[in-house]
Amino acid sequence: MKWFKRISHPEFWNNYSSCFSKQQEQELESIRFVVFDTETTGLDIKNDRILSIGCVAIENLKIKVSDQLELYLAQEQFNADTVKIHGLLREGKLTKVEESEAAMQFLEYVQNAVLVAHHAAFDVAMINQVLQRQGLPKLKNKVLDTGHLFQKTKLDTSKIHFSLDELAKRFKIPLHDRHTASGDAYITALLFLKVVSQLKTMNPKLTFRDLERSHKRVGLL
Amino acid sequence: MNTIAERIYDYLKAYPPFNVLTSEQLFSISKAVDVIYLENNEYLFEIGKPVANHFYVVRDGAIGLFRATDTLVDECDEGDIFGLRALLRKGDYKLNAKAIEESIVYSISSELLETYITTNKDASQFLMASFASNTKAKSTDDEDFVKTLNRSSEYTYLQTADYSKNPVTCTVNTSIKDAAIIMTEKHVGSVVIVDNAKPIGIITDKDLRTKIATGQYIIDNTVSSIMSSPVITYPETITVAEAQIAMLKHRITHLCITKDGTTNTELTGILSEHDIIVLRENNASALIKEIKRSHSAEQLKGIRQRTEQLLKRYLEQDIPIDFMSRLISAINDAITQRIIEFAITKMGKQPPTKFAWLAIGSQGRQEQLLMTDQDNALVFEDVSKVDYDTTKAYFLQLSNYINTDLETVGFELCPAQMMSNNPKWCNSVSEWSQQFKRWITTPDQDNLMLCTIFFDYERVYGNTNIVNQLSDSIFDHIRSHDIFLNYLGRNALQNPPPLSFFRQFLVEADGEHKDQFDIKARAMMPLVDAARLLILSHNIKSINNTLERYEKLVELEPQNKDTYLFCAEAYKNLLRFRTKQGLTNKDSGRFIDLESLSKGNRLRLKRSFKAVKAVQELIKTRFNLSQLL
Numbered sequence: 001m002k003w004f005k006r007i008s009h010p011e012f013w014n015n016y017s018s019c020f021s022k023q024q025e026q027e028l029e030s031i032r033f034v035v036f037d038t039e040t041t042g043l044d045i046k047n048d049r050i051l052s053i054g055c056v057a058i059e060n061l062k063i064k065v066s067d068q069l070e071l072y073l074a075q076e077q078f079n080a081d082t083v084k085i086h087g088l089l090r091e092g093k094l095t096k097v098e099e100s101e102a103a104m105q106f107l108e109y110v111q112n113a114v115l116v117a118h119h120a121a122f123d124v125a126m127i128n129q130v131l132q133r134q135g136l137p138k139l140k141n142k143v144l145d146t147g148h149l150f151q152k153t154k155l156d157t158s159k160i161h162f163s164l165d166e167l168a169k170r171f172k173i174p175l176h177d178r179h180t181a182s183g184d185a186y187i188t189a190l191l192f193l194k195v196v197s198q199l200k201t202m203n204p205k206l207t208f209r210d211l212e213r214s215h216k217r218v219g220l221l
Numbered sequence: 222m223n224t225i226a227e228r229i230y231d232y233l234k235a236y237p238p239f240n241v242l243t244s245e246q247l248f249s250i251s252k253a254v255d256v257i258y259l260e261n262n263e264y265l266f267e268i269g270k271p272v273a274n275h276f277y278v279v280r281d282g283a284i285g286l287f288r289a290t291d292t293l294v295d296e297c298d299e300g301d302i303f304g305l306r307a308l309l310r311k312g313d314y315k316l317n318a319k320a321i322e323e324s325i326v327y328s329i330s331s332e333l334l335e336t337y338i339t340t341n342k343d344a345s346q347f348l349m350a351s352f353a354s355n356t357k358a359k360s361t362d363d364e365d366f367v368k369t370l371n372r373s374s375e376y377t378y379l380q381t382a383d384y385s386k387n388p389v390t391c392t393v394n395t396s397i398k399d400a401a402i403i404m405t406e407k408h409v410g411s412v413v414i415v416d417n418a419k420p421i422g423i424i425t426d427k428d429l430r431t432k433i434a435t436g437q438y439i440i441d442n443t444v445s446s447i448m449s450s451p452v453i454t455y456p457e458t459i460t461v462a463e464a465q466i467a468m469l470k471h472r473i474t475h476l477c478i479t480k481d482g483t484t485n486t487e488l489t490g491i492l493s494e495h496d497i498i499v500l501r502e503n504n505a506s507a508l509i510k511e512i513k514r515s516h517s518a519e520q521l522k523g524i525r526q527r528t529e530q531l532l533k534r535y536l537e538q539d540i541p542i543d544f545m546s547r548l549i550s551a552i553n554d555a556i557t558q559r560i561i562e563f564a565i566t567k568m569g570k571q572p573p574t575k576f577a578w579l580a581i582g583s584q585g586r587q588e589q590l591l592m593t594d595q596d597n598a599l600v601f602e603d604v605s606k607v608d609y610d611t612t613k614a615y616f617l618q619l620s621n622y623i624n625t626d627l628e629t630v631g632f633e634l635c636p637a638q639m640m641s642n643n644p645k646w647c648n649s650v651s652e653w654s655q656q657f658k659r660w661i662t663t664p665d666q667d668n669l670m671l672c673t674i675f676f677d678y679e680r681v682y683g684n685t686n687i688v689n690q691l692s693d694s695i696f697d698h699i700r701s702h703d704i705f706l707n708y709l710g711r712n713a714l715q716n717p718p719p720l721s722f723f724r725q726f727l728v729e730a731d732g733e734h735k736d737q738f739d740i741k742a743r744a745m746m747p748l749v750d751a752a753r754l755l756i757l758s759h760n761i762k763s764i765n766n767t768l769e770r771y772e773k774l775v776e777l778e779p780q781n782k783d784t785y786l787f788c789a790e791a792y793k794n795l796l797r798f799r800t801k802q803g804l805t806n807k808d809s810g811r812f813i814d815l816e817s818l819s820k821g822n823r824l825r826l827k828r829s830f831k832a833v834k835a836v837q838e839l840i841k842t843r844f845n846l847s848q849l850l
Contacts, residue, residue, distance in 0.1 A: 056225055062328065063256035065229060070222040094222070172281075172323075182224035190325070193258040201260070 012104045013136055019112035020140050026207040033058040034113040035192055037184035038123045041079040045125045049075040053106060054181030056189050063189050069109040070182045072096045103134050118164045118188045120145040144211055146188055149195045167191055226252040236300040246337045255328040259320035266314045275328040276304040282324025287317040384478050384492035390415045398440040400424055411475050413488055414448050420477040420488040422448030456482030457489060464492055469551045512555040518629040521556050525630050528552050533804055542797040543768045550587035554681050556630060561682045564622035573612045576601035577683030585677040586765045591803040591810060595632040599641035602687055603649045616647050650687050654694035661698040664708035673750060677765045692762045706758050710844035713750035714837050716743055718830035737812040740799055744829050748792045751836040767792055784835045791832035794825050
């Protein structure tokens with residue numbers, strides 16, 4: 001009766017998975033957000049690979065520098081064209097980990113945090129590809145996209161997509177370490193705090209639900 | 222890897238007190254930072270809320286600190302530190318902190334910093350000053366200050382002195398001959414006599430020359446007959462500065478290093494003057510030696526002028542001002558002592574009785590860095606009525622020689638005649654005691670002024686005993702007229718600090734120094750007066766130096782530690798400032814042209830006014846002066 005047996009996953013996945021037993025906390029101050037960014041060999045989700053992941057946590061709406069993760073991945077794939085963007089060489093001096101190890105460390109670190117990224121869909125998809133290659137299910141975390149959140153502020157409706165650079169400039173966030181995963185994660189974290197703060201001035205009782213609600217449905221509810 | 226922490230590290234390292242921490246320390250602090258974003262008008266902390274275990278550094282924007290009445294106390298921008306009350310780990314916030322523009326603030330663990338600053342004098346003093354002034358520790362523009370902090374942390378004088386860790390020793394029963402053989406074999410200039418590894422005496426080359434070669438003792442005697450005993454001991458942590466001062470003070474060339482710094486523990490090393498010279502050229506000691514060998518006031522004048530050069534160089538090197546002033550005082554004392562020896566020779570006969578030469582005022586406080594007027598007094602032992610006139614005549618004549626020679630050296634005669642050759646200030650012990658009693662029991666304006674000068678006396682030459690008698694009499698009189706301290710307190714509050722440097726800066730209204738700021742009267746004297754009053758109220762004798770008085774007060778009143786440390790820091794800054802000013806303008810440095818002040822110096826002065834204010838508030842409360850004022 002082999003097919004009845006549940007597919008067994010490694011212990012770290014089970015630990016990760018068990019973090020999601022509780023209902024999502026709604027009060028923003030009580031939520032642990034993990035703002036993250038990935039540097040990749042390119043934009044093709046199937047064929048490109050993650051070279052580094054940078055994460056920093058936000059708790060009580062403060063960036064916790066002590067609660068961070070920075071991973072560099074050992075990848076066979078290599079794209080000379082993107083090296084000039086992220087500066088990560090195949091044989092760099094940084095200590096690199098295998099994808100399997102990266103997946104484990106990432107899941108152990110994020111737990112049930114709400115993931116935040118700029119244009120999050122891409123980064124989440126890249127991570128999910130990693131998990132799939134390890135024979136693991138997709139991420140279970142709630143995800144927020146700072147691009148979407150900015151749209152909610154209605155500060156600028158001239159277009160749908162604003163790059164991280166554009167928004168950082170708008171919110172006067174200095175662009176240190178742009179195009180390193182951790183640097184971008186930090187910039188995104190500041191952007192997140194500023195956008196949330198802006199949304200709070202529009203709605204002092206802002207909760208997680210308000211952030212999660214899709215932009216398109218705002219008018220209907 | 223923690224790229225974000227590295228960026229925070231890069232930012233913080235430019236600002237005190239972080240710039241004096243080691244990179245490991247600063248990095249571990251950076252790793253623990255929380256980054257806070259504040260909208261304009263958003264509160265970071267509020268009055269009455271318990272203090273967090275974090276303090277703050279402004280990264281971007283500006284934070285205003287407000288009183289309950291919404292009056293702005295201070296404005297903190299990039300690099301400024303605030304919320305230091307966290308370091309006290311108790312109580313509530315006394316101010317509101319509110320963003321006055323959109324801001325990013327680093328929140329830093331006070332516990333982490335605390336563990337680092339306790340081992341870092343510069344950092345802790347900086348923080349104390351920042352905290353006590355209830356203000357930001359602004360320093361980006363205050364370049365000198367940053368430089369001082371930077372340099373003094375690496376500064377050799379504060380480093381532990383390198384002493385020889387294998388001291389050559391022998392026992393009390395060793396013969397002088399054997400000791401000399403040991404010294405010769407080991408190529409050393411000294412041998413420490415130990416008993417159970419504890420140092421009890423020392424023999425140096427000089428002893429062999431003065432006591433053996435002269436035939437005074439024979440070489441078969443035991444070392445105990447010629448050793449200097451007891452020895453001067455210091456702990457292993459002795460700094461170059463301390464060593465140098467100790468050698469100057471005790472007129473010795475060797476210090477014994479022991480486990481706990483007393484003669485009761487094991488000898489672990491010996492520090493010779495030579496060790497210090499090897500560490501750095503030793504000009505001050507060399508000057509003192511020359512002074513001792515000099516034969517005329519003219520010669521001393523040359524030496525004193527070279528001292529000025531030394532002072533200039535020390536200032537450039539940002540050597541701690543308290544060290545500098547003690548060194549200069551030691552030189553001034555040596556000059557005076559030598560001049561007194563000349564004078565006694567000129568008199569043609571030995572003094573008829575015991576006497577002591579006292580430096581008073583700033584010299585008595587060992588704070589005279591620049592050459593200013595001489596202020597001195599003489600006290601001689603009580604003599605029978607019959608002998609009084611001749612005795613007094615002798616000392617007046619002696620004083621005349623001394624005052625004249627001091628003038629030759631460059632210490633101008635005191636225009637107010639506060640010198641020993643004035644019959645008023647050349648008295649017997651009981652006359653002085655009566656004098657003090659009169660001042661203490663009738664504390665009018667003039668008498669209080671005299672108290673502030675004559676109470677800060679330091680014996681430069683002569684008998685210690687009669688000076689102690691004098692001190693005892695002062696304390697006896699004060700004890701029986703304790704209202705005197707209230708008067709002295711009122712006197713100490715005569716010069717309230719300007720409220721703010723920028724708004725209400727008090728300048729002289731007329732006279733030669735019109736539109737200039739009197740740094741001595743407005744900033745330094747209030748701190749000096751406060752220290753004297755407080756130390757007298759504790760019945761503490763023989764600490765005259767203002768900085769040492771504040772150090773002692775920190776010890777006596779730990780509850781007011783912050784205020785006193787702040788005062789000491791402010792006084793150091795003022796002393797340094799005035800000395801620099803004086804050397805530049807070749808004057809007393811007392812009057813400052815406001816226009817010429819750099820922003821850094823303004824900020825430094827501003828901080829010292831806050832110290833004056835803090836200590837005057839304390840005095841007002843302690844001596845119940847609200848009614849008297």
